[in-house]
Amino acid sequence: MRDITIFSPATVSNVVCGFDCLGFSIAEPFDKLTIRKTDEQGIRIINNDDFGLPADPQMNVAGVAVLEMLRVAGIDQGLEITSTKSIKPGSGIGSSAASSCGAVVGVNELLGLGFSKRELVEFAMRGEMLASGARHADNAAPCIYGGFVLVRSAEPLDVVELSCPPLWVTVIHPQIEIKTAEARAILPVDVPLRSAVRQWSNLGAFVAALSSGDLDLLSRSMEDVIVEPVRKGLIPHFDEVMKAGRTAGAIGGGISGSGPSMFLLAENENTAVAIGQAIRNEYAVTGIDFNTYVSEIKRGGVSIS
Amino acid sequence: MRDITIFSPATVSNVVCGFDCLGFSIAEPFDKLTIRKTDEQGIRIINNDDFGLPADPQMNVAGVAVLEMLRVAGIDQGLEITSTKSIKPGSGIGSSAASSCGAVVGVNELLGLGFSKRELVEFAMRGEMLASGARHADNAAPCIYGGFVLVRSAEPLDVVELSCPPLWVTVIHPQIEIKTAEARAILPVDVPLRSAVRQWSNLGAFVAALSSGDLDLLSRSMEDVIVEPVRKGLIPHFDEVMKAGRTAGAIGGGISGSGPSMFLLAENENTAVAIGQAIRNEYAVTGIDFNTYVSEIKRGGVSIS
Numbered sequence: 090m091r092d093i094t095i096f097s098p099a100t101v102s103n104v105v106c107g108f109d110c111l112g113f114s115i116a117e118p119f120d121k122l123t124i125r126k127t128d129e130q131g132i133r134i135i136n137n138d139d140f141g142l143p144a145d146p147q148m149n150v151a152g153v154a155v156l157e158m159l160r161v162a163g164i165d166q167g168l169e170i171t172s173t174k175s176i177k178p179g180s181g182i183g184s185s186a187a188s189s190c191g192a193v194v195g196v197n198e199l200l201g202l203g204f205s206k207r208e209l210v211e212f213a214m215r216g217e218m219l220a221s222g223a224r225h226a227d228n229a230a231p232c233i234y235g236g237f238v239l240v241r242s243a244e245p246l247d248v249v250e251l252s253c254p255p256l257w258v259t260v261i262h263p264q265i266e267i268k269t270a271e272a273r274a275i276l277p278v279d280v281p282l283r284s285a286v287r288q289w290s291n292l293g294a295f296v297a298a299l300s301s302g303d304l305d306l307l308s309r310s311m312e313d314v315i316v317e318p319v320r321k322g323l324i325p326h327f328d329e330v331m332k333a334g335r336t337a338g339a340i341g342g343g344i345s346g347s348g349p350s351m352f353l354l355a356e357n358e359n360t361a362v363a364i365g366q367a368i369r370n371e372y373a374v375t376g377i378d379f380n381t382y383v384s385e386i387k388r389g390g391v392s393i394s
Numbered sequence: 395m396r397d398i399t400i401f402s403p404a405t406v407s408n409v410v411c412g413f414d415c416l417g418f419s420i421a422e423p424f425d426k427l428t429i430r431k432t433d434e435q436g437i438r439i440i441n442n443d444d445f446g447l448p449a450d451p452q453m454n455v456a457g458v459a460v461l462e463m464l465r466v467a468g469i470d471q472g473l474e475i476t477s478t479k480s481i482k483p484g485s486g487i488g489s490s491a492a493s494s495c496g497a498v499v500g501v502n503e504l505l506g507l508g509f510s511k512r513e514l515v516e517f518a519m520r521g522e523m524l525a526s527g528a529r530h531a532d533n534a535a536p537c538i539y540g541g542f543v544l545v546r547s548a549e550p551l552d553v554v555e556l557s558c559p560p561l562w563v564t565v566i567h568p569q570i571e572i573k574t575a576e577a578r579a580i581l582p583v584d585v586p587l588r589s590a591v592r593q594w595s596n597l598g599a600f601v602a603a604l605s606s607g608d609l610d611l612l613s614r615s616m617e618d619v620i621v622e623p624v625r626k627g628l629i630p631h632f633d634e635v636m637k638a639g640r641t642a643g644a645i646g647g648g649i650s651g652s653g654p655s656m657f658l659l660a661e662n663e664n665t666a667v668a669i670g671q672a673i674r675n676e677y678a679v680t681g682i683d684f685n686t687y688v689s690e691i692k693r694g695g696v697s698i699s
Contacts, residue, residue, distance in 0.1 A: 110595040241599040241615060242592075249599050249611060279584040282620070287547075289594035290415040294546040296598045297554050300605040306554060310546060315587070 092125035093199045094394040097191030098235075098387050099176045100183035101258065101352050102227035105343040106291035108316045110240050112231040115182070115258050116384040118175040122151070122191040124199055127167035132156065137173040142188075150185045150216030151192035158193050158212045162202050170195075180262045181346035186228030189216025194233060194391040206233050206390075211246055221269045228346070235390030237299055254302040256386045257361035259339070261330060261368050262350040264378040267323050272347035275319050284314045304340055304356055311341025311354075324348045326375050330368050337367035358383070397430040398504045399699040402496030403540075403692050404481045405488035406563065406657050407532035410648040411596035413621045415545050417536040420487075420563050421689040423480040427456070427496040429504055432472035437461065442478040447493075455490045455521030456497035463498050463517040467507050475500075485567045486651035491533030494521025499538060499696040511538050511695075516551055526574045533651070540695030542604055559607040561691045562666035564644070566635060566673050567655040569683040572628050577652035580624050589619045609645055609661055616646025616659075629653045631680050635673050642672035663688070 097120045102112035127133065132146040132155060146152025151170055159166065170192055176184040193212045197204050204212070213229040230248045231238040241247040294310035297303075321327040324344065334342050334353035338360040342353035353368070355361040361383045372379050402425045407417035432438065437451040437460060451457025456475055464471065475497055481489040498517045502509050509517070518534040535553045536543040546552040599615035602608075626632040629649065639647050639658035643665040647658035658673070660666040666688045677684050 107594070107598065109591045110598060239595065239598045239602060241595050241611075247599070247611075247614060249602050251602055252605070277587055280587050280590055282582055282585050285585055285590035285593065285620070286414045288590065289412070289597045290544065290546050292594045292598045293412065293415060293544045293601045294552070294554050296601040297544060297556055297605070300557070300602070306546075306552075309552060315590070 090199060092123060093195050095122045095124070095191045095195040095391060096120070096394065097122060097187040097194070097391045098232060100186055100228040100231045101260070101345045102183065102231070103316065103344065103346055105311045105313045105317070105341065106288050106295055107239070108313065109225070109227060111237070111292070112227050112240070113237045114231045114235050114387040114390055115260065115382070116387040117382050120176050120187040120191055121173040122188070122195055123171040124192065124195040125169045125171070126199065127169050129167045130165060131167055133169045135169065135171040137171055140174060140178050142172075142178065148219070150220050151188040153219050154189040154193050154212045154216040155196050157215045158196060158202070158204070162200075164200060164202070166200060168196065177262070179266055181267070181344070181348045181350035182260060182262065183228035183232060183346065185216055185220035186213060186232045189213040190229050190232040190391050195393070198393055207246060207248060209233050210248060214243075231390070233390045235388045236386060239296065251296060251299050253299040253386065254304070257355045257358050258384050258386060259334065259353045259355065259361045259364040259368065260345060260350055260382040260384070261372060262380045263325065263372065263375075264380075265325070265349050267348045269347050272320055272323060275323075276316065277319065280315050287314050307354075308340045311343065313343055317343055320344055320348060324351065325377060326372060327351065329371050333367045333371040334364045337364040339364050358385070395504060397428060398500050400427045400429065400496045400500040400696060401425070401699065402427060402492040402499070402696045403537060405491055405533040405536045406565070406650045407488065407536070408621065408649065408651055410616045410618045410622070410646065411593050411600055412544070413618065414530070414532060416542070416597070417532050417545075418542045419536045419540050419692040419695055420565065420687070421692040422687050423487075425481050425492040425496055426478040427493070427500055428476040429497065429500040430474045430476070431504065432474050434472045435470060436472055438474045440474065440476040442476055445479055445483050447477070447483065453524070455525050456493040458524050459494040459498050459517045459521040460501050462520045463501060463507070463509070469505060469507070471505060473501065482567070484571055486572070486649070486653045486655035487565060487567065488533035488537060488651065490521055490525035491518060491537045494518040495534050495537040495696050500698070503698055512551060512553060514538050515553060519548075536695070538695045540693045541691060544601065556601060556604050558604040558691065559609070562660040562663050563689050563691060564639065564658045564660065564666045564669040564673065565650060565655055565687040565689070566677060567685045567687075568630065568677065568680075569685075570630070570654050572653045574652050577625055577628060581621065582624065585620050592619050612659075613645045616648065618648055622648055625649055625653060629656065630682060631677060632656065634676050638672045638676040639669045642669040644669050663690070
């Protein structure tokens with residue numbers, strides 16, 4: 090095998106009451122990566138889009154993840170990685186994780202390296218560190234494992250695959266920029282214990298509801314009393330989008346990652362489509378450009394064509 | 395039917411990372427209540443033990459719970475409640491909840507009132523308010539529902555029954571007094587967001603592990619970085635008990651309620667018995683009197699003889 094093509098999904102992290110630990114992958118949008126063995130040494134990155142991402146592998150999230158992987162494997166194989174991204178950088182739906190995860194899964198398969206999913210997430214976290222300055226797995230773990238994933242701990246990495254019923258997701262991505270650093274800076278250092286208790290009671294109920302398929306409980310537990318109240322101010326029309334989505338039948342929703350994207354869960358495709366229509370109507374009044382996506386929660390993570 | 399006899403189990407609340415929301419019921423120790431219809435009006439309470447609990451129904455946790463229940467039902471039936479307690483008040487294993495829950499379940503059955511479990515917990519919370527000054531369901535909900543229970547919200551009451559594998563529990567109750575008020579007063583008002591995230595990541599993993607039966611994950615998630623560090627100072631020899639229990643095969647453990655009781659989970663009876671022996675040996679050096687209990691997690695809560 091000389092080359093391989095990979096599809097790497099977008100992911101929603103910081104799922105409502107699960108700030109910094111809970112995420113899931115969605116079927117659309119996704120990035121496409123083609124990885125080819127070359128006879129020259131080193132890694133060559135070709136960005137087949139106009140996002141202006143760096144081609145220097147040391148400065149590229151896929152590059153640093155693959156370089157670390159090859160170093161650990163003790164392999165010096167030349168590779169050409171052609172990236173065709175649909176997930177816009179800075180959208181808040183795991184663009185950097187899609188690149189680094191797609192690359193490490195692809196190289197693992199192409200070179201038969203045999204690394205586990207957990208190890209692949211570790212390599213991809215190199216890319217996340219480069220992208221955001223934080224060594225987190227909130228997007229990388231759901232991107233590689235697929236479905237709903239809880240990262241119990243990043244150091245050491247402890248990934249928990251959660252059972253969940255079939256669910257659909259509607260995402261809206263307003264074309265504004267939120268710097269991850271700014272979204273981090275406005276977080277409180279300390280939070281009231283009372284609020285923390287409410288948050289973890291909700292998260293416990295959320296995980297239980299995913300497991301039992303109790304969508305009413307899932308809905309009641311989709312409440313974030315800690316992060317959303319401070320971050321929603323960075324996202325124009327956040328409350329109106331959530332309200333329109335709930336009115337159209339959403340189970341619940343919130344900020345995706347650190348924004349600006351927002352997501353809403355639905356129990357079937359028709360409802361997710363109706364939610365998309367409702368929030369497009371709602372967002373049109375802002376005058377801000379936006380994209381919407383309707384997608385099933387993707388099981389299985391990064392896939393090989 | 396003129397009378398009914400009820401067995402009401404002890405309960406462990408504030409289960410490690412699930413402070414103020416997670417609890418379970420245990421088969422032993424338990425209280426016995428006999429409730430009898432009388433021709434005189436009002437409620438008469440007979441305390442068939444030497445714990446010095448009030449006989450005035452307005453000052454008794456079972457009394458206030460039953461009075462509220464009769465008021466809501468619009469019934470004026472005279473009742474005699476004979477309480478034979480094995481769960482020592484102030485032990486931290488839900489003594490007050492056992493009294494109030496046993497009483498409301500018994501009266502509900504005796505008079506055919508048809509209240510739901512959820513409504514019965516609400517009535518029992520009157521007793522908890524009297525006992526501790528806080529309207530909480532952390533013990534009452536597991537006492538009535540049985541098994542592992544998560545209280546997502548106390549107001550409005552939202553009780554989530556958690557699926558869980560067969561588990562055994564070893565409890566040690568040092569005969570010292572910890573005032574609930576003192577145990578509350580030393581809690582921090584604010585906690586670092588970083589610690590809160592760690593706590594809720596653990597709780598999410600704990601609930602997932604109960605559901606999947608992954609005991610290794612259950613063990614890793616039994617970590618409390620917020621409450622245990624401040625409260626364990628009230629319980630002599632806490633760290634030594636936890637260490638001895640883990641060495642003897644415990645999955646994990648922590649403070650029961652607000653102490654002084656401590657508990658350890660085990661995957662089978664033999665291990666729970668071995669843990670009991672290990673922590674008895676460990677605690678003997680303190681010179682403090684103590685009791686230990688070994689019990690399966692009780693499914694089904696309060697039972698009718």
